[in-house]
Amino acid sequence: MRRTLRAHLRSGTAVLTAVALGSLALAGCSRDDKDGGGKKDNTPSSQTPAAGVQLPKLPGEKLEVAAVWTGPEQANFTKVLDEFEKRTGATVTFVPAQDPIVNFLGTKIAGGQPPDVAMLPQVGALKQAVENKWAKPVGAEAKAQLDKNYSQGWRDLGAVDGTQYGVYFKAANKSLIWYNNAVFENAGAQVPKTWKDFLATAETISASGVTPVSVGGADGWTLTDWFENVYLSQAGPEKYDQLAQHKIKWTDPSVKDALTTLAELFGKPALIAGGADGALQTEFPKSVTQTFTGGDQPKAAMVFEGDFVAVNIAQTKAKIGTDAKVFPFPAVDAHPPAVSGGDVAVALKDSKGAQALMTFLASPDAAKIWAVAGGFISPNKSLSFDAYPNDVQRDIAKALIAAGDDFRFDMSDQAPASFGGTPGKGEWKALQDFLKNPKDIAGTQQRLEADAAKAYKS
Numbered sequence: 001m002r003r004t005l006r007a008h009l010r011s012g013t014a015v016l017t018a019v020a021l022g023s024l025a026l027a028g029c030s031r032d033d034k035d036g037g038g039k040k041d042n043t044p045s046s047q048t049p050a051a052g053v054q055l056p057k058l059p060g061e062k063l064e065v066a067a068v069w070t071g072p073e074q075a076n077f078t079k080v081l082d083e084f085e086k087r088t089g090a091t092v093t094f095v096p097a098q099d100p101i102v103n104f105l106g107t108k109i110a111g112g113q114p115p116d117v118a119m120l121p122q123v124g125a126l127k128q129a130v131e132n133k134w135a136k137p138v139g140a141e142a143k144a145q146l147d148k149n150y151s152q153g154w155r156d157l158g159a160v161d162g163t164q165y166g167v168y169f170k171a172a173n174k175s176l177i178w179y180n181n182a183v184f185e186n187a188g189a190q191v192p193k194t195w196k197d198f199l200a201t202a203e204t205i206s207a208s209g210v211t212p213v214s215v216g217g218a219d220g221w222t223l224t225d226w227f228e229n230v231y232l233s234q235a236g237p238e239k240y241d242q243l244a245q246h247k248i249k250w251t252d253p254s255v256k257d258a259l260t261t262l263a264e265l266f267g268k269p270a271l272i273a274g275g276a277d278g279a280l281q282t283e284f285p286k287s288v289t290q291t292f293t294g295g296d297q298p299k300a301a302m303v304f305e306g307d308f309v310a311v312n313i314a315q316t317k318a319k320i321g322t323d324a325k326v327f328p329f330p331a332v333d334a335h336p337p338a339v340s341g342g343d344v345a346v347a348l349k350d351s352k353g354a355q356a357l358m359t360f361l362a363s364p365d366a367a368k369i370w371a372v373a374g375g376f377i378s379p380n381k382s383l384s385f386d387a388y389p390n391d392v393q394r395d396i397a398k399a400l401i402a403a404g405d406d407f408r409f410d411m412s413d414q415a416p417a418s419f420g421g422t423p424g425k426g427e428w429k430a431l432q433d434f435l436k437n438p439k440d441i442a443g444t445q446q447r448l449e450a451d452a453a454k455a456y457k458s
Contacts, residue, residue: 055088055360058352059090061091061351063353064093064115064116065093066095067096068096068121073311076374076376080369083365092357099423100122101120105134114134116348117345119345120345121342122412123409128416128417129346135347138164138167138355138362142358143164145359149362149381150380150381154171154342168379169342169344169361170377172342173339173377174305175328175338176307177302177328177329178303178325181324182295183296184301187208188204192327193331195330195331199264209297211271211299212302213265213272213300214288214291214299215282215435217276218281218284219423220427220429222304223431227262227431229329230261230262231243232408233332234254234258244414246453246456266438292317292318307377308375310392310393321392339410340409341410342379362380363382367380367387368387371383371387371389371393372388374388377396378397415427419456425451433447
């Protein structure tokens with residue numbers, strides 16, 4: 001059975017929500033300095049700086065690391081690999097992978113050329129790697145770093161049937177909406193706390209002459225995140241867990257309710273940049289940059305996605321905390337949702353070099369390198385909050401660590417990749433079709449259930 005955080009999450013999302021609401025409200029008022037790094041956080045931290053992790057010397061050893069990251073994310077991860085090279089003497093090559101990464105790895109392994117380590121963006125992909133006997137259990141040194149630096153929930157996410165295979169290097173708070181502050185001020189718009197208020201704010205912004213919402217519909221995974229946040233807030237954590245494990249069908253009334261709610265936005269083309277057709281041609285990076293370019297007349301005022309949006313904002317002239325601000329995904333019926341995602345490192349070769357890299361990735365030393373660069377949140381509780389470059393990211397990280405295990409992991413990432421993680425198929429395709437025709441709720445449910453049943457059965 002797929003391991004989830006279910007056993008650790010009985011108290012729901014209240015902790016992360018409360019922390020996020022307070023910290024993000026403060027973050028929205030913070031000012032970055034001229035170099036883009038916010039005010040120094042002088043709050044005493046419960047975290048104690050760890051001594052540098054000890055790594056073996058690996059002169060002449062060559063490693064390959066596969067990941068789907070591109071652009072700034074690939075560049076920042078490469079900085080982490082560069083530091084590993086300096087400390088060990090090994091040579092590490094980044095191998096660009098395609099989604100779904102399980103198919104990419106299968107081809108490499110069948111050809112006798114598996115990478116040493118792969119960064120998997122889905123829990124389902126980790127389970128498949130274990131079932132296929134590709135993944136190697138973490139060694140004693142990596143496990144010691146995990147025990148020291150990670151909460152039980154994050155360790156469990158990287159385990160299958162009680163054996164530790166993965167290290168969650170990068171986490172994501174996927175319950176955030178980023179907004180263009182100048183547009184909000186010009187429109188007299190208020191930051192919403194509920195879904196009803198969110199729709200009202202969108203109408204207010206639309207009346208001011210700016211399209212309110214940017215949707216990266218060309219990348220189906222963004223649409224799964226929209227659905228998951230609405231569903232978690234509306235149906236609640238228990239139903240969320242049941243749907244994530246396919247213990248209830250996608251034809252369940254709770255799914256109908258969530259799609260009906262989502263259609264309140266998707267069914268109004270004037271509220272979405274480019275309408276449905278335009279959104280379906282907009283890839284995620286563009287959905288962000290078009291929200292923060294064009295001064296006070298951008299193509300959209302708000303864009304939904306995780307903390308990693310900061311990487312794309314950095315490609316514009318907007319300053320996080322002043323020009324670009326953020327608020328938690330609005331509550332639909334009860335509480336604001338708290339959905340998390342993450343990328344897990346797994347060794348595909350049981351070599352000294354692969355295990356050393358897993359140990360490094362489980363340490364705060366590695367996490368700090370990307371945290372300083374921005375657009376990154378770590379589940380590593382030993383990482384000092386001072387490593388984050390601005391108050392917005394610092395407060396998002398504090399919320400994640402303070403929440404412990406009180407969050408829900410991305411639902412589509414828990415599913416088999418053929419359903420929840422494949423472009424043009426399964427949930428991605430069904431929700432793209434739904435964006436195009438949000439009136440077809442029953443048909444969308446039927447397609448989702450048919451694809452899910454097939455994927456979970458196989």
